[in-house]
Amino acid sequence: MQRRTFLTTLAAGTAMATIMTGGRAIAQTTPSQGGTMRLSWGTLDTPDFHRHTGSIDLTHPFVETLTSISADGQPRAMLAESWEISEDGTVYTFKIRQGVSFHDGREMTAADVLANFERIRREVQGGWLTSALANIEEMSTPDDATFILRLSTPFAPFLNVIAEAWIVSPDSPGWDGQITKAVGTGPFTFDTWTPQLELRGRRFDGYWMADKPYLDEIVFDVREVADASLALRAGDFHASSIPLTQVQEFEENPDIEVTFRGDTSWSFVSFNNRVARPPFDNVRVREAVAHALDIPTLRLILGGEHAVASNQMVVPGNFYFDQAISDADPHKQPDMERAKAILAEEGVNPGDFTLEMVSTQGNRLAGPVSQTLQQLGFGVNNRAYDDLGFQRRLSEYDWDIFPGGSGPRNDIFLRFVRFMSDGPNPGLWGGVQDPELDAMINEAAATVDPDLRRQHYLDAWKRISDRYYTVVIGHTPAAYGIRREVNDFTVAFNTSTHRVDGGLAYAWMNTGT
Amino acid sequence: MAMTPAPDMTIRRAAMPPLTAAGLAIVALLIGVALLGPLLTPYDPYQFSIRMNETPGADHWLGTDDQGHDVLSRLITGTRLSLMFGAGAALIALGIGAVVSLFALSLGRIAETSVFSVFDLIRALPNILFALAFVAAFEPGAFAVMIALGVSFSPMFAMITRATWRQQMARPYVAAAQVLGASPLRVSVVHVLPNIVGALVTQFAIILPRCIVLESVMSFLGLGVSPETPTWGRMIANATQYTEAAPHAVLAPILALSVATFGMAIAGNAMRRRFDPDRRRIAG
Numbered sequence: 144m145q146r147r148t149f150l151t152t153l154a155a156g157t158a159m160a161t162i163m164t165g166g167r168a169i170a171q172t173t174p175s176q177g178g179t180m181r182l183s184w185g186t187l188d189t190p191d192f193h194r195h196t197g198s199i200d201l202t203h204p205f206v207e208t209l210t211s212i213s214a215d216g217q218p219r220a221m222l223a224e225s226w227e228i229s230e231d232g233t234v235y236t237f238k239i240r241q242g243v244s245f246h247d248g249r250e251m252t253a254a255d256v257l258a259n260f261e262r263i264r265r266e267v268q269g270g271w272l273t274s275a276l277a278n279i280e281e282m283s284t285p286d287d288a289t290f291i292l293r294l295s296t297p298f299a300p301f302l303n304v305i306a307e308a309w310i311v312s313p314d315s316p317g318w319d320g321q322i323t324k325a326v327g328t329g330p331f332t333f334d335t336w337t338p339q340l341e342l343r344g345r346r347f348d349g350y351w352m353a354d355k356p357y358l359d360e361i362v363f364d365v366r367e368v369a370d371a372s373l374a375l376r377a378g379d380f381h382a383s384s385i386p387l388t389q390v391q392e393f394e395e396n397p398d399i400e401v402t403f404r405g406d407t408s409w410s411f412v413s414f415n416n417r418v419a420r421p422p423f424d425n426v427r428v429r430e431a432v433a434h435a436l437d438i439p440t441l442r443l444i445l446g447g448e449h450a451v452a453s454n455q456m457v458v459p460g461n462f463y464f465d466q467a468i469s470d471a472d473p474h475k476q477p478d479m480e481r482a483k484a485i486l487a488e489e490g491v492n493p494g495d496f497t498l499e500m501v502s503t504q505g506n507r508l509a510g511p512v513s514q515t516l517q518q519l520g521f522g523v524n525n526r527a528y529d530d531l532g533f534q535r536r537l538s539e540y541d542w543d544i545f546p547g548g549s550g551p552r553n554d555i556f557l558r559f560v561r562f563m564s565d566g567p568n569p570g571l572w573g574g575v576q577d578p579e580l581d582a583m584i585n586e587a588a589a590t591v592d593p594d595l596r597r598q599h600y601l602d603a604w605k606r607i608s609d610r611y612y613t614v615v616i617g618h619t620p621a622a623y624g625i626r627r628e629v630n631d632f633t634v635a636f637n638t639s640t641h642r643v644d645g646g647l648a649y650a651w652m653n654t655g656t
Numbered sequence: 657m658a659m660t661p662a663p664d665m666t667i668r669r670a671a672m673p674p675l676t677a678a679g680l681a682i683v684a685l686l687i688g689v690a691l692l693g694p695l696l697t698p699y700d701p702y703q704f705s706i707r708m709n710e711t712p713g714a715d716h717w718l719g720t721d722d723q724g725h726d727v728l729s730r731l732i733t734g735t736r737l738s739l740m741f742g743a744g745a746a747l748i749a750l751g752i753g754a755v756v757s758l759f760a761l762s763l764g765r766i767a768e769t770s771v772f773s774v775f776d777l778i779r780a781l782p783n784i785l786f787a788l789a790f791v792a793a794f795e796p797g798a799f800a801v802m803i804a805l806g807v808s809f810s811p812m813f814a815m816i817t818r819a820t821w822r823q824q825m826a827r828p829y830v831a832a833a834q835v836l837g838a839s840p841l842r843v844s845v846v847h848v849l850p851n852i853v854g855a856l857v858t859q860f861a862i863i864l865p866r867c868i869v870l871e872s873v874m875s876f877l878g879l880g881v882s883p884e885t886p887t888w889g890r891m892i893a894n895a896t897q898y899t900e901a902a903p904h905a906v907l908a909p910i911l912a913l914s915v916a917t918f919g920m921a922i923a924g925n926a927m928r929r930r931f932d933p934d935r936r937r938i939a940g
């Protein structure tokens with residue numbers, strides 16, 4: 144090749160490469176080790192993860208579980224290599240993954256798994272795991288690699304629910320009381336936690352997934368900020384949740400990739416079903432409120448163009464969604480006249496009532512719902528609290544109505560369970576005193592056949608809808624922004640930042656960033 | 657008791673500085689908007705709609721917010737509410753500060769020392785901190801915020817009351833009243849109080865905008881009025897989450913708050929000049 148031809152070819156190639164990459168450096172495709180990734184991704188209220196009642200966002204990279212929820216919402220093997228379920232759905236035999244070490248270097252065995260399940264049953268009051276582990280009849284470990292559970296009755300959500308049953312080393316400090324530093328098996332070690340500030344974890348060199356993790360360190364910024372998106376744009380965070388109102392702007396930002404979580408949050412207007420009092424002890428009055436609510440507009444206020452219409456706990460496309468129930472929705476449009484007519488039929492004078500409404504500060508439904516109730520003629524005392532005040536006030540059950548929402552759950556049972564009379568966390572708003580509904584939900588959970596189970600859940604939902612225990616406003620997805628210097632960090636079904644097939648163990652950063 | 661001098665409330669006729677005129681005009685405008693609020697709002701200020709985050713235009717002169725409310729209507733309603741809550745807090749401060757201190761001063765040294773120790777304690781805390789602690793200890797809400805702000809500003813009225821009371825107590829008409837057998841409380845209430853009203857009104861004019869601003873801060877922090885109530889602070893708090901989508905929704909209440917504070921500060925300063933005895937002496 145002549146010198147002139149060579150130079151021309153080189154120049155053309157360079158120009159083409161520049162055009163194809165938009166002027167940016169050619170993307171690196173091979174994972175490289177190193178880097179510190181900073182995330183604003185939830186918060187942590189205790190290092191004793193068994194007692195952690197908040198989200199699972201931060202926990203998983205440090206402490207793992209037998210199962211892990213994949214992007215499709217199904218459980219995958221994590222610390223359990225595989226499992227077998229008896230035909231009657233009561234006996235679970237887990238083959239425990241071999242060659243897994245705790246962060247202190249000791250190898251994990253089936254006995255450690257058993258010790259954790261026993262500790263959860265012994266120590267944890269309330270919370271999602273209570274129902275799941277309550278009907279364990281017997282647990283055993285015939286050898287170091289086998290863990291067997293026998294349930295008193297079949298419990299279909301079991302594999303999904305134990306994706307939050309953390310396996311911590313029994314040698315963790317505080318095991319017999321409050322664990323002060325969780326020694327887990329995750330890709331990062333639980334190094335320093337400064338409450339309300341940050342949580343740091345270094346790479347665990349003995350991690351069981353080959354070559355992983357790639358990052359040297361992860362840092363969760365756990366300060367409570369309403370909007371971390373500015374810090375994300377500035378590069379102070381590599382990943383954070385972003386408000387739905389800013390999705391479009393972030394999608395136009397070449398430095399940030401926008402992604403959505405698999406499961407949605409659902410929003411609702413719920414009544415005090417545990418200590419029902421006038422006027423909402425009358426199902427017709429609850430129905431009147433449902434007619435008065437302008438649900439399409441409320442849904443737009445909640446999530447704009449991203450909001451999803453659904454009058455159920457799940458959205459179209461979910462296995463448990465039912466199109467017929469959706470088609471028959473009597474509240475697709477508001478009907479104030481009908482609402483007032485129902486109140487008149489029931490002899491209810493709204494002016495006689497000042498409703499106690501409880502909400503969180505910043506709740507976008509509170510104002511419009513209060514306005515609607517006032518248009519019906521009710522007086523409304525709308526009390527907005529911070530998170531702790533909200534929980535406290537809800538638990539007192541001296542209120543009438545509250546607009547709220549609920550995030551992703553590993554299994555639909557965890558959405559239904561709140562409606563049960565002795566639900567694991569009735570303080571949150573559930574606790575419908577309806578034994579027949581309890582029986583229907585229990586029957587659904589105990590049904591092994593998926594199609595039959597779906598039908599039981601739909602029957603239970605129909606009862607909830609017909610009795611107006613709650614009125615669904617709609618669903619919203621959760622959006623996350625991930626800076627482009629981070630590769631292979633994917634968001635899945637729930638808010639967890641680590642799972643067996645993705646998350647922080649797989650994430651790596653471009654060299655030099 | 658004919659010897660009590662009439663309070664000097666005469667107004668000197670002199671050219672009003674333009675700044676003072678502007679301040680008074682702003683205050684007059686605010687009071688007018690507050691009084692006529694419901695007649696002026698083009699829309700129901702509480703009515704949400706699907707027309708969210710619309711920029712200012714012919715239908716909505718100041719645009720709409722993130723819930724489709726008409727910003728102008730909420731601003732007008734907010735003027736009334738913010739003035740009402742601010743004035744309520746300032747009146748509570750006046751009531752506690754002036755009345756309690758006047759009684760304490762009348763009752764003698766021990767009562768004065770005791771009561772003013774409490775006022776000193778309250779004064780030692782920044783207003784916002786005191787108000788936050790107060791509201792946190794009780795149920796959040798408009799009434800709690802008014803009480804909290806009223807208590808936190810009460811020492812400012814107490815101090816003014818004590819200073820002017822002492823000045824007045826040295827005046828001959830007080831000695832005359834005492835000679836005629838008036839009790840200390842009667843002297844304070846019947847004879848001295850009318851002569852310190854000017855100073856208290858001036859202080860009220862100075863404290864009022866501060867109460868409005870602090871009420872807005874409390875509402876911004878979520879501790880004030882209920883979320884749907886469109887005080888300026890609540891409007892700012894709600895709109896700041898959507899600054900990029902609807903900057904007009906946050907700018908409108910911020911400007912209103914700024915202009916109101918400016919106007920009231922100017923008006924307060926003018927009143928201070930008007931009622932300041934020293935300045936009156938110099939001018940006279």
